[in-house]
Amino acid sequence: MKRTLADLKRGERGIIKEFSEENIPLKLLEMGCLPGNEVEMLQMAPFRDPMYLNINGSHLAIRREIALLIEIDLISLHG
Template sequence: MKVTVANLKRGQRGIIKDFSADMLPLKLLEMGCLPGNVVELVQTAPFKDPMYLNINGSHLAIRKETALLIEIELIS
């Protein structure tokens, strides 16, 4: 089963493995949303949209549809 950022629960972390580069906004790439970087779910709005993330110290909010494009490996 493919695990994405959208599967994270509050406080969970994962390492970015892959993403759909042609579908991911350039701004996310510029802010460190790259393979090998750690992503943590800080908070979600109602209905999990948007999601507030910490990616290597950069804090950003993304929509759930974008989070589904970012594949991760969970960190225990």
């Protein structure tokens, strides 16, 4: 199953996979959202939108519509 940033639960972490670049704002890349970097879901506003993430040490809030575009590999909590 395709897993994206939007699937992360609070406290879960993942690694950003290669993404199809077109719809992702350049600004997000510049803030450190690059393939291979680690992401942690910190908080979610009601209705899971927006989402508050720690991406590679940058603390960012992004909307769910963008989070849905970014595929990740989940890092298992106990592994």
